[in-house]
Amino acid sequence: MSFHTPSDLKLICGNRNYSSWSLRAWLTLRKAGIDPELIVLPMDTPEFEERVAQYSPTRRVPVLWIGDEYVWDSLAIAETVNERYADFALWPVDLKLRALGRAMAAEMHSGFAALRQEMPMNCRARQRRLAVSDGVHRDVHRISELWQAAQQQSGSSTWLLGDFSIADAMFAPVAVRFGAYALDLSVPTKAYVDHWLADADLQAWMSLANKEAWVIEHEEVGE
Numbered sequence: 001m002s003f004h005t006p007s008d009l010k011l012i013c014g015n016r017n018y019s020s021w022s023l024r025a026w027l028t029l030r031k032a033g034i035d036p037e038l039i040v041l042p043m044d045t046p047e048f049e050e051r052v053a054q055y056s057p058t059r060r061v062p063v064l065w066i067g068d069e070y071v072w073d074s075l076a077i078a079e080t081v082n083e084r085y086a087d088f089a090l091w092p093v094d095l096k097l098r099a100l101g102r103a104m105a106a107e108m109h110s111g112f113a114a115l116r117q118e119m120p121m122n123c124r125a126r127q128r129r130l131a132v133s134d135g136v137h138r139d140v141h142r143i144s145e146l147w148q149a150a151q152q153q154s155g156s157s158t159w160l161l162g163d164f165s166i167a168d169a170m171f172a173p174v175a176v177r178f179g180a181y182a183l184d185l186s187v188p189t190k191a192y193v194d195h196w197l198a199d200a201d202l203q204a205w206m207s208l209a210n211k212e213a214w215v216i217e218h219e220e221v222g223e
């Protein structure tokens with residue numbers, strides 16, 4: 001795929017290795033054929049505190065700047081990218097699939113607290129061992145169930161809803177986590193994880209994450 005880099009567009013994000021919300025926003029742009037100019041702020045540092053205020057009303061990342069307009073929050077960014085740069089192709093045409101995708105994206109955006117807290121995304125980690133709490137166990141089970149239900153409904157064995165959609169972008173950091181920690185995953189769950197891990201855009205992000213020197217100690221969980 002060839003990408004273009006609109007001169008009026010900038011994505012402000014966190015360290016590629018750890019910033020799962022930044023990854024979601026970046027993937028939606030890449031899948032719309034855009035390789036955005038990136039401003040990467042090192043999270044958990046005084047520099048982040050100082051610089052993020054320049055760009056983000058919430059002091060969080062990601063934020064997408066389009067000229068002098070800015071959109072914060074990964075899901076709002078994804079919807080904006082869909083409308084302005086992807087000709088609405090990042091949601092399925094089918095109304096039922098679209099509603100399912102939106103519900104899944106919303107559930108990911110507001111839920112799975114145990115998984116998000118206890119299993120931070122870490123692009124550099126592989127098969128780390130972790131004591132899996134009941135909460136994480138429930139989240140992993142629910143996510144596997146959701147992925148399978150979506151693929152059953154869409155008849156897809158690759159992306160969740162047929163073609164790539166915002167729902168896939170929302171779950172990409174979960175696929176990275178499922179590769180980073182040693183978990184007992186079902187065959188279809190593992191297949192979806194492997195599909196994501198073989199994706200060229202995700203691999204491009206992960207290879208840059210590998211080259212980052214920053215380490216956030218409290219995000220380095222598992223052995």
Ligand SMILES: N[C@@H](CCC(=O)N[C@@H](CS)C(=O)NCC(=O)O)C(=O)O
Binds near residue numbers: 014020021022044073
């Ligand atoms: N709901 C927001 C969450 C954004 C968020 O929590 N971002 C993290 C990085 S992944 C952040 O900015 N952390 C820095 C901080 O809280 O100081 C979204 O979807 O974009």
